[in-house]
Amino acid sequence: xxxxxxxxxxPLSEKWDRHRFDLKLVNPANKKKFEIxxxxxxxxxxxxxxxxxxxxxxxxxxxxxxxxxxxxxxAAQGGINAAKNYQNDxxxxxxxFYDTIKGGDFxxxxxxxxRLAQVSNSIIDQCVAQGVPFAREYGGQLxxxxxxGAQVSRTFYARGQTGQQLLLGAYGALSxxxxxxxxSLFTRRDMLDLVVIDGKARGIIVRNLxxxxxxRHSADAVVLxxxxxxxxxxLSTNAMASNVSAAFASYKKGALxxxxxxxxxxxxxxxxxxxxxxxxxxxxxxxxxDGRVWVPKTPGDQRLPAxxxxxxxxxYLEDKYPGFGNLVPRDVASRNAKQQCDIGKGVGDTQLAVYxxxxxxxxxxxxxxxxxxxxxxxxxxxxIMAHNPYETPMMIxxxxxxxxxxxxVDYNLMSTVPxxxxxxxxxxxxxxxxxxxxxxxxxxLADGYFIIPYTIGxxxxxxxxxxxxxxxxxxxxxxxxxxxxxKKLISIKGKRTVDNFQRELGNILWEYCGMSRNNSGLxxxxxxxxxxxxxxxxxxxxxxxxxxxxxxxxxxxxxADFLEFGELMVIDTLERxxxxxxxxxxxxxxxxxxxxxxDNLFCHVSAWEFRGDKRKPKLHKEPLTFENVxxxxxxxx
Amino acid sequence: MKQASxxxxxxxxxxxxxxxxxxxxxxxxxxxxxxxxxxxSFLEMLDVVNEGxxxxxxxxxxxxxDCREGICGTCGAMVNGRAHGPEKGTTLCQLHMRHFSNxxxxxxxPWRSRAFKIVKDLVVDRSAFDKIIQAGGYISINTGGAPDGxxxxxxxxxAEKAMDAAECIGCGACAAACxxxxxxxxxxxKISQLSLLPQGHPEAKKRALAxxxxxxxxxxxxxxxxxxxxxxxxxxxxxxxxxxxxxxxxKSGLFS
Numbered sequence: 081x082x083x084x085x086x087x088x089x090x091p092l093s094e095k096w097d098r099h100r101f102d103l104k105l106v107n108p109a110n111k112k113k114f115e116i117x118x119x120x121x122x123x124x125x126x127x128x129x130x131x132x133x134x135x136x137x138x139x140x141x142x143x144x145x146x147x148x149x150x151x152x153x154x155a156a157q158g159g160i161n162a163a164k165n166y167q168n169d170x171x172x173x174x175x176x177f178y179d180t181i182k183g184g185d186f187x188x189x190x191x192x193x194x195r196l197a198q199v200s201n202s203i204i205d206q207c208v209a210q211g212v213p214f215a216r217e218y219g220g221q222l223x224x225x226x227x228x229g230a231q232v233s234r235t236f237y238a239r240g241q242t243g244q245q246l247l248l249g250a251y252g253a254l255s256x257x258x259x260x261x262x263x264s265l266f267t268r269r270d271m272l273d274l275v276v277i278d279g280k281a282r283g284i285i286v287r288n289l290x291x292x293x294x295x296r297h298s299a300d301a302v303v304l305x306x307x308x309x310x311x312x313x314x315l316s317t318n319a320m321a322s323n324v325s326a327a328f329a330s331y332k333k334g335a336l337x338x339x340x341x342x343x344x345x346x347x348x349x350x351x352x353x354x355x356x357x358x359x360x361x362x363x364x365x366x367x368x369x370d371g372r373v374w375v376p377k378t379p380g381d382q383r384l385p386a387x388x389x390x391x392x393x394x395x396y397l398e399d400k401y402p403g404f405g406n407l408v409p410r411d412v413a414s415r416n417a418k419q420q421c422d423i424g425k426g427v428g429d430t431q432l433a434v435y436x437x438x439x440x441x442x443x444x445x446x447x448x449x450x451x452x453x454x455x456x457x458x459x460x461x462x463x464i465m466a467h468n469p470y471e472t473p474m475m476i477x478x479x480x481x482x483x484x485x486x487x488x489v490d491y492n493l494m495s496t497v498p499x500x501x502x503x504x505x506x507x508x509x510x511x512x513x514x515x516x517x518x519x520x521x522x523x524x525l526a527d528g529y530f531i532i533p534y535t536i537g538x539x540x541x542x543x544x545x546x547x548x549x550x551x552x553x554x555x556x557x558x559x560x561x562x563x564x565x566x567k568k569l570i571s572i573k574g575k576r577t578v579d580n581f582q583r584e585l586g587n588i589l590w591e592y593c594g595m596s597r598n599n600s601g602l603x604x605x606x607x608x609x610x611x612x613x614x615x616x617x618x619x620x621x622x623x624x625x626x627x628x629x630x631x632x633x634x635x636x637x638x639x640a641d642f643l644e645f646g647e648l649m650v651i652d653t654l655e656r657x658x659x660x661x662x663x664x665x666x667x668x669x670x671x672x673x674x675x676x677x678x679d680n681l682f683c684h685v686s687a688w689e690f691r692g693d694k695r696k697p698k699l700h701k702e703p704l705t706f707e708n709v710x711x712x713x714x715x716x717x
Numbered sequence: 718m719k720q721a722s723x724x725x726x727x728x729x730x731x732x733x734x735x736x737x738x739x740x741x742x743x744x745x746x747x748x749x750x751x752x753x754x755x756x757x758s759f760l761e762m763l764d765v766v767n768e769g770x771x772x773x774x775x776x777x778x779x780x781x782x783d784c785r786e787g788i789c790g791t792c793g794a795m796v797n798g799r800a801h802g803p804e805k806g807t808t809l810c811q812l813h814m815r816h817f818s819n820x821x822x823x824x825x826x827p828w829r830s831r832a833f834k835i836v837k838d839l840v841v842d843r844s845a846f847d848k849i850i851q852a853g854g855y856i857s858i859n860t861g862g863a864p865d866g867x868x869x870x871x872x873x874x875x876a877e878k879a880m881d882a883a884e885c886i887g888c889g890a891c892a893a894a895c896x897x898x899x900x901x902x903x904x905x906x907k908i909s910q911l912s913l914l915p916q917g918h919p920e921a922k923k924r925a926l927a928x929x930x931x932x933x934x935x936x937x938x939x940x941x942x943x944x945x946x947x948x949x950x951x952x953x954x955x956x957x958x959x960x961x962x963x964x965x966x967x968k969s970g971l972f973s
Contacts (some may be wrong), residue, residue: 112790131860147847148780162772166867188947204861209863213858213879213914220870236866238880245883252855267844290836320784352757358764359785433745460787463804463811464758529860577771579764607970629837633776 086490087191092691096195104541111136117299119147124504125305127528130253133262142269149251152319155242157364159235160521162200171232172199183229184512187659199530210249227517229409235518271326274333274557281500281619293625296550301499308483308505312642314586316480317362323638335495336687338508341486341653346481347413360479365517368406370441379424379651404716409661411514414478437473463514484511488687492535503527513661515677569636574619578636602654613643658682726752727811734826744804755815779838785941787811794839795826796800800949810949830969831857831936845935853924882909884952891946897938902946905962925965
C-alpha cells in the first residue's frame with residue numbers, strides 16, 4: 081500500500097482554492113439521493129452533520145450520550161484560535177500556520193496546517209452569526225486573549241466555557257436540521273464495527289445502549305468524529321465514555337492508524353488525590369496568561385506557599401524561557417513540571433504538583449478583573465480542592481488531555497478505506513507531535529463546517545456508490561462477530577472488574593509511555609500489556625446481561641479495545657527513535673533537556689496497518705516535506 | 718447536612734432507587750458505602766459502591782455521567798430530596814463527600830418529572846429538552862456566508878447577559894426541582910440568550926412562540942414562581958430569564 085496524501089500542487093496559499101475548484105460537485109437535485117452516516121456529535125460531528133444536511137444530503141447522526149449536546153467538546157475551556165488580527169499585533173494566516181507547524185515540532189503536513197489557518201477566520205464569523213456569546217470589549221468588538229506557543233493575542237473565548245458555547249452553536253444548527261427531517265438522530269448508540277463492502281465503507285453496526293440490541297445502518301459514506309484515545313491512560317481529562325473503539329474497529333477493517341505515540345499531556349490540571357480517582361480536571365491554559373508557575377528553590381521545602389519568601393521561589397519557566405515565559409507550549413511546560421518534581425521540588429501532599437500563583441495579577445488588576453476572566457475556573461478548583469485560589473496559589477500537575485495521533489487521512493480527510501472520512505481529534509492530521517492551545521476547537525470546526533462538505537461531495541460524485549441493503553452478507557458477518565465478542569465478555573465471569581483492569585493498563589501506559597519514555601521501559605510495557613490482555617479475556621467480571629442497559633458491558637467492550645490499542649501505542653513509540661513535541665524519548669534530548677528530533681530518519685508520519693491478531697502491524701511511512709518553513713530546533717527562549 | 722470534620726473517611730447508608738425498565742415497578746434498595754474518602758466526588762463514591770456490587774455478582778446501579786467536571790449536564794439525581802444534592806451551584810459530579818458526615822443516610826432518586834421517563838435506576842430520558850431546542854432554539858443560518866465577526870458590535874453588558882443565560886447545561890435539575898415540573902428556566906435561558914443578541918432578533922417572536930408551545934405540548938408544567946429551579950440550578954441561571962421569555966412570548970402573541 082502506498083500512502084497518497086493527495087496534497088494539491090501549487091503554491092501553499094493557493095492549494096485549497098485550487099483544490100476546491102478541482103473537486104467534483106454533486107448536482108443539488110442529486111444530493112438527497114445520498115445518505116451519509118456521521119458518528120459522534122462533538123464539534124466536528126455536529127458541524128459536519130448540520131452542514132451536510134443544509135447542503136441537501138440525508139444524514140444519520142449517532143452519539144453515545146443521551147443528547148448530542150453532551151459530547152466532550154463541551155468541556156473545552158479556554159478558547160479558539162483564528163488569524164483575524166483584530167488586535168493589530170502582527171497576526172496573519174501565515175503566522176498562525178507557522179506557530180502551529182512549529183508548535184507541533186515539524187511533524188504535521190504544511191498543506192493541511194495552512195488550510196486550517198485559512199479557514200480559521202470563517203469559523204469565528206460562522207459562530208458569531210449563530211449567536212455564540214463570545215467575550216466582547218467595551219466597544220462591542222470581539223475580545224481576544226493569549227495562549228501558549230504564540231506571541232500574538234488570537235484566542236477568542238466565552239468565559240472559561242468556549243467549547244460549551246461553540247458546541248451549543250453547532251448543536252443548534254444540528255437541531256434545526258433534525259427538526260426539518262434532514263438529519264435522523266440516534267442517541268445512546270455505540271459504534272462497534274465498520275461495515276466495508278467491495279472495499280468501500282458502507283455502514284456501521286451499533287449497539288443500542290438502552291435495549292442492548294445490535295442495529296445495522298447503511299450509507300453511501302461514513303464519517304467518524306469520535307474523538308481521541310486519551311482514556312487508554314485511565315486517568316485523563318477526557319469524559320468517562322470517551323473511547324477508541326470506533327476508530328479501532330475501523331483500523332481492523334483497513335484504516336491505517338497514524339502516530340499513536342503522540343499524546344498531549346496538559347500542564348495545568350488538578351493533581352491526583354487518591355487511588356479512587358476516576359478522572360482528572362483541566363484548568364484552562366488561559367490561566368497561564370496571569371498565573372505564574374513556581375516551586376520552592378530548595379528541594380523538600382514543605383512550608384506553606386505564603387511562608388516561602390519571594391527570594392526562595394523558583395519561577396522556572398520565566399527564568400528558562402524569557403521569550404515566552406509561562407506561555408511556552410504545553411509539552412514544554414509539562415516536561416518542566418515533571419523535571420521539577422523529579423528533583424524533589426514538587427509541592428502538596430504527594431509532591432507531584434507545582435504552584436500556579438495569581439497573587440501578582442490580583443494585586444495588579446484587582447480581584448474583580450481576575451474573577452471576570454477566570455471566575456468559573458477558580459470556583460471549580462475550589463470545589464475539588466477545597467482551597468481558594470484567590471488567596472493561595474493553585475496546585476497543578478500535568479495530565480493526559482488530547483491525542484494528536486489518530487486514523488490516517490489524506491488531504492480530503494479520507495482514510496485508507498474509501499468512503500470512510502475521519503474528522504477532529506479522531507484523525508491525525510494537523511497538530512504534529514504537539515497541539516497548541518485553542519487549536520482543537522479550531523480543527524474540529526474547520527473539518528466539520530468547511531472541509532468535509534467539499535471533499536465528501538467529490539468522493540460521492542466520482543464513485544456514485546451502488547445501493548445496498550443492510551441484510552448484505554458483510555452486515556451479517558460483522559453483526560455475528562460483534563455478538564460473539566459481547567457474549568464472550570459476559571460469559572467469562574472472572575474475578576476482576578473492568579475498571580480494575582483499566583486502571584492497571586492506565587498505570588502501565590502512564591509509567592512507561594507517558595511524559596517521558598525510554599526503550600527498556602517501553603519493552604517492558606509491551607510485555608505487561610500483552611499479559612494483562614491475556615488475563616482480561618480469562619478473568620474479567622462483567623455485571624448484568626447483554627439485552628439490557630448495561631454500563632458495565634459498555635466499558636468492558638471499550639477496555640478490550642484499549643488493551644489492544646495500548647500495545648499499538650507502545651509499538652509506535654518504540655519505533656520512533658527520536659524525541660519530538662509530546663513524544664519524549666530520554667535517549668534523545670539536547671543539553672538543555674529539550675526534545676531532540678532526528679529529521680533524517682523520522683521526518684515522516686508513521687501509519688500502521690492491521691494484519692490480524694497474531695501478526696505485528698505493518699508500518700507505512702508518509703514522508704513529510706517542508707517547502708515553506710525551515711526545519712529548526714524549536715526555541716521558546 | 719453539616720460539614721464533616723476530623724476523620725478522612727466516612728461510612729454512609731445509601732437508599733438508592735432501583736427500577737429495571739421504564740415500565741417496571743421501582744423501589745429503594747439499601748447499600749452500605751464504607752471507607753469513603755472525603756476527597757471523593759459523589760459519583761466516585763457510587764463507583765466504589767458499584768465495584769462492590771459487581772464483585773458480589775449483582776447488577777450495579779445505573780447512573781448517567783460523562784465529563785465529571787460539571788459541564789456536560791449528563792449526571793444528576795435527587796440526593797435527600799435536593800436536585801444534585803445539598804451544595805448550591807454544584808452538579809452531582811462536583812459534589813464532594815467532604816460535605817457529608819459519618820453515619821449519614823443518603824437517599825438517591827432519579828429526576829421525577831412527567832416529561833422525563835425513567836430508563837433504568839437513576840437514568841432518565843431527557844430528550845424532551847432536545848425537542849424544545851429543535852422547535853427553535855437556534856439562529857437559522859446555514860454554514861458559509863456569515864459576515865465578519867466584528868460587523869455587528871454587541872455591547873459588553875449584553876454579551877455578558879447572553880452568556881449568563883447560555884451557561885445552561887441542560888441537566889434537567891430545574892424541571893426535576895419544580896413542583897409543577899416546569900421547563901421554563903431551561904426554555905427561558907435559551908430564548909433569552911438569543912433574543913438579547915442582535916443576531917437573534919429577526920426570529921425572536923417566532924422562536925418564543927414555537928419553543929413555549931413545544932414545552933407545553935411535551936407535558937412540562939407552568940411556572941407559579943416557586944423559584945425552586947433557580948435555587949437548584951447548578952449553573953445558578955436566574956429566573957429573570959423566565960420573565961424575559963414571558964415578555965418575548967407576549968410580544969409574539971400581541972404583535973404577530
